[in-house]
Amino acid sequence: MPFLDWVNKNQAKETTREVPYHLLKQESVHGDASGANADNLLIQGDNLLALKALIPFYAGRVKCIFIDPPYNTQSAFEHYDDKLEHSQWLSMMYPRLVLLRELLAADGTIWVSLDDNEAHYIKVMMDEIFGRQCFVANLIWEKADSPRNSARQFSSDHDHIFVFSRTPDWQPSKLPRTEESNSIYTNPDNDERGPWIPGDPYANKPYSKGLFSITGPSGRVFTAPPGRYWRVSEEKLRDLDTDGRVWWGPKGEARPSIKRYLSEVSDLVPRTLWRKEQAGSNRTSKNEMRALFPAEASFGTPKPEALVKRALQIATSAGDLVMDSFLGSGTTAAVAHKMGRPYIGIEMGEHARTHCLPRLQKVIDGEQGGASKAVEWQGGGGFRFCTLGEPAFDTDGRISAEVKFATLAAYVWHFETGEPGQQMFDTPMLGVHNGTAYYLLYNGILGDRRPAGGNVLTHAVLQAINEVFPHDGPKVVYGEMSRLGASRLGAEGITFKQIPYDVKMR
Template sequence: MLEEVPALSYGDPDNRNMLIQGDNLEALKALIPFYAGQVKCIYIDPPYNTRSAFSHYDDNLEHSIWLSMMYPRLELLRELLSEDGSIWVSIDDNEAHYLKVMMDEVFGRGNFVANVLWQKRTSPDARIQLGGAHDHIMVYAKSAEKVVFRKLTISPEQAKNFKNPDDDPRGPWASADFTAQGWRPNQMYKLRSPSGHEFEPPPGRCWGNVESEYKRLLHEGRMWFGKDGTARPRVKNYLSETEGISSWSWWTNSEVGHNQEAKKEINVLFGADDAFDTPKPERLLSRVFEIATDNGDLILDSFLGSGTTAAVAHKMNRRYIGIEMGDHAQTHCQTRLCKVVDGEQGGISKAVDWQGGGGFRFCKLGEPVFDAYGKLNHDIKFAALAAHIWYAETKTPLAKSADSPLLGMYDGTAYYLLYNGILGDRRPQGGNVLTSRVLAELPGLGDHAGPVTIYGESCRLGPSRLAEHNITFKQIPYDVKAL
């Protein structure tokens, strides 16, 4: 169960952002009943297992231990991901290929999208004969058929590639090849340019579209044959009509930043003596979120580190959940997000015109549903158990506040929970035990004709009475299953 720490929350209290301090495995388990299938984008930057020791992370795990650490967390992250969502995992060469195999198993090999290469350095390391210049970002979809990636906004530098040498009234344009790979019978025609030159597709290729579409483009002045009209045809793409450009899997440091840039950002925030060891530049996370999310989408980072993911998500008007263990959840992440809310101007702030605002809730892990021995925790509150049971039964998050024994209806079945005196009386006859009087008081039962599942401490009704009302009774704690 997650419990808010109001003294560490900050900004607008009416926000839906969350910073969680605690072990990320337990935090992910606590999030499942409330957020399963709702996260649009997951970005994580787990320890790289580089056999080095960082002041904020133990990054010296044995290979098998590292894999064992990652696997259950990836399984939980998959449950939290929406059907049209994606997960992006930063990693270096030490574990990248093992991570790829593991993610193939968890997410399905057919849901692999790309291995993005981020050029993290600005120059070679003279101490190494063949120095690594890049990190990997493994990208997987929850469902390759449903995920949608957005085009990147054209930068001022890219806009310079659009010219208007023929004074086209539509404005600047850039030309693209009007051929395609392969052989398609209806795209193998001979075409004629306005200057009378005839062209056929080059060997091994066909034209980029059928002849009727070529004639339409030609009629509208959207074809280009070079300044003298004799060059092989190309199609014009106008700056005014361009929605953006598709990203490819090679991200240069000039586009999305590098290690030195990230270090400078973090030094400004925390000072050189208390900076995080391996931060990512804000521009890198901005690129991920521009491709994978829209305004208001939910982003999750369960290895929050110095808080970059949450800071960038906040500035880009995305919702977020960040998880970090240890004291630096407060000293780094909470401190950084307070500065973001106050309008700090580092990183991408000027690029996105960030002026401050919003807020976040700071939470810690409360009592778990099950204790260390796998038994139901006697101190668990009604709302936490209700969310747990609802998800265990329906595999969907509990959408409403759990303040009634009627948890909701799902697929024709009504689900009830009798626990912790929800009906106002802790005595057996007062609500935790299914009796005739309790049955009569259950809200909505009289209007429901379908099956009913009731969780309670015990049942005083016989089998015939339960069958009469189409009730399946499940006893707490024995019938409460772990997720």
């Protein structure tokens, strides 16, 4: 498989491993951010740092990632520096895509919206990161309502949306039928089964019983054209005709067509061409932003809510976690909120506060713009607004005093097992994975609240662990120090790892 190369690619690959872990600092709570809304997060900060901070808690949990990164159009936008040199843009995207892949669920997908400036480069990059076998589709979104006559060569009417899955066997959900898709069904013969369309009776592939002649009501004889074959056997075709499921034309002289009834067809398989009538356009999104923020200049490049709604209909169900690490004006989070999908939105710029936060508050209040009527949104729910806090480790590798037990426990659990830390970390025993139990002695978790209390593996601490949190099998214990000899550790089946030196991060 060919690979994309650019200046400083090796440094971009190293960046993924060198990103420091930061803590998330909760700034405010809006609406009801408990229960089903507990995962709803709006994070202001560098998305590379934010993604790394989220991995111990959300690795493998995100069902759909929809991102609209800067297009690198060599233009200046009010809210973005979208004028990155090509190799810099690629170096910016590579480590972020690697971390996003780690957050993606096994049955999840990532959707990346771009124009022609970088779209075809990102396709090759994502082939490398996600695997060519996980490429799903290149969607063409009709973003323009009318031609731009000032264009130097061609007026650009579309953007690309590349869809990749985490595993090759992903299957999309079908889309509900619309009045437009149903309008092609008619009922010229007043069939009691309702509207229908004529189906082609012929097939291109050879069929053992597909060569015969049949006589229609007018006496005309029909055979399959050269190189084609009847789709069904002669017996089956006659049975369908007897049942009124074959159409011979208004005078009984046309070739037989097998009826396909509207009542018997399923929802629609997603297609790769998304018209503005189905998914909105740039004009649609700008009008949505003007309605939300009438006193401000329109956000530079928002996406219409109908576009994101369509993606989430295909890629998620209610309750599935959605992420957008280039949140922009907040469209993905707003639509996910309205559709009952928990979400994590990350935005570095100040418009995380000036646009995203008030927009999501309007959603809670029940605003009726965008996709609201289509999804019957009436308001409610909530989210937490967070910023990036201190690094979890200082330059010497020591753990920050701001790191609480549950946070470090999630890091340790993820490093050892590769699983996200979703359980309640409120005891020294973090859990059992593949027969091994993991323990953490930190911040006096055994009850002594002095900083160093209970953090050393002594005979008394081991006795307490065995009595209160027993495990008949291998154990891994993290602590500041062990006062047990190698023979005792071996006898107990314990592998001891020292804090902070053995606390590594994926």
